[in-house]
Amino acid sequence: EITAFFILAVAQSYSTLAQKDNVLQPKGDVTATEGEAVTLGCQYNSSSTTTNYLFWYKQDGNNSPKFILMRIQGDEGNTPDEFRERFSSTHNSRLRSVPLKIQKLQLSDSAVYYCALRPTVTGNTKTLYKNLWSKDNTILHNIH
Helix, strand or coil, X not given: CCCCEEXXXXXXXXXXXXXXXXXXXXXXXXXXXXXXXXXXXXXEECCCCCCXXXXXXXXXXXXXXXXXXXXXHHHCEECCHHHHCCEEECCECCCCECCEEECCCCHHHCCEEEEEEEECCCCCHHHHHHHHECCCCCECCCCC
């Protein structure tokens, strides 16, 4: 009997332009078995006094990073239909944590997962979304 093992590689960190704004992800790869559930950690620091928007992206092979979900305080946010069933996250602003949980793992989940922080401008969230995403959630900006 052959059991399929695969690796969920996690990016170590992503920082915004402000020095105090960054995300921290555990170093090293996460190995799991098909059908299991796994949680990828992400903690953040932010100098923003307004709402913090946290994002998860998936990048496999040489493809561009793909938007998985966005979370703000109170677990509000959005998740595209293709990820909604198995991918979830809760934003804990007290712990400054937004872990990504993937259930019923599939081989196609093998990828690099990025957590990113972007404080929003006060009010006018519609403009923020318009700048970040097209209607089909295509990424309109780059992650560095």
